[in-house]
Amino acid sequence: MKKWAIILSSILLTGFLAGCGSDSASGDEAEPLSEEKLLIGVTAGPHEQIVEKVKEVAAEDGLELELKVFTDYVLPNTSLAEGDLDVNSYQHEPFLNQFNEDHNTDLVKVGKTILNPMAVYSDEFGSIEDLPNGAKIGLPNDPTNGSRALFILEEAGLIKLIEDKRETATIYDLEENPKEFEFIELDAAQIPKQLSELDAAAINTNFALEAGLNPKEDSILLESSNSPYVNYLVVRAENENDPVLEKLRNAYQSEEVKKFIEEEFQGSVLPSWEE
Incomplete structure (x- = not known):
């Protein structure tokens, strides 16, 4: 009887460990972004206003954008890293690099947006x-x-x-x-x-x-117009090559959005995607 109990325990333990290994493996796979809807984090002000316009343009290409508005510079990145956002639009590369270093995150830029001259x-x-x-x-x-x-x-x-x-x-x-x-x-x-x-x-x-x-x-x-502090769309590294991001970039870097920026902000915010 004792022998069968030991065998049964071994079988159960092996099954439990196999199950854990399976969960871990599936957890390593990148979760693709939806091709129909993205949750995008922005800071209040110009980024919010511009992405509202981007939302209109993206809808014409079958992509729905839902905005989540923040009033600080940390939460849009922590929310993205934790999977509560699909993408954010508010930061320049020096800030992104420093955030990744300080928080051990792996967020990457995937498209230029605007320059907010300080x-x-x-x-x-x-x-x-x-x-x-x-x-x-x-x-x-x-x-x-x-x-x-x-x-x-x-x-x-x-x-x-x-x-x-x-x-x-x-x-x-x-x-x-x-x-x-x-x-x-x-x-x-x-x-x-x-x-x-x-x-x-x-x-x-x-x-x-x-x-x-x-x-x-x-x-x-x-701030001079040759500033290195251009802003970017940012995602988790695992989603860097998601096809839906091309739709988002095309909507943001469209002629309609450029015209909106120029008319709305009169030079206080500049489109930065054209070299």
């Missing part, structure tokens, strides 16, 4: 040259946009960054700060609300537009 604004001063010694300047507190803001200030000749730190520069990587500016790091979404308490601040375009600020007309310093 700009510096001031309620008190009419030009960047008017900023006094010791001026308080607000910067986004996320690493990539903070570096981007410092790079813009360096291009304008206001500061000098340590050469080998330029791409990942923080406020502690200044080689020269002749006017002894005081840099204050703040949540990017909150900077427009605190602009009146600062001498100047670098603000991302989507948050600037939400606050009624036009980068082209209201800023005292505008």
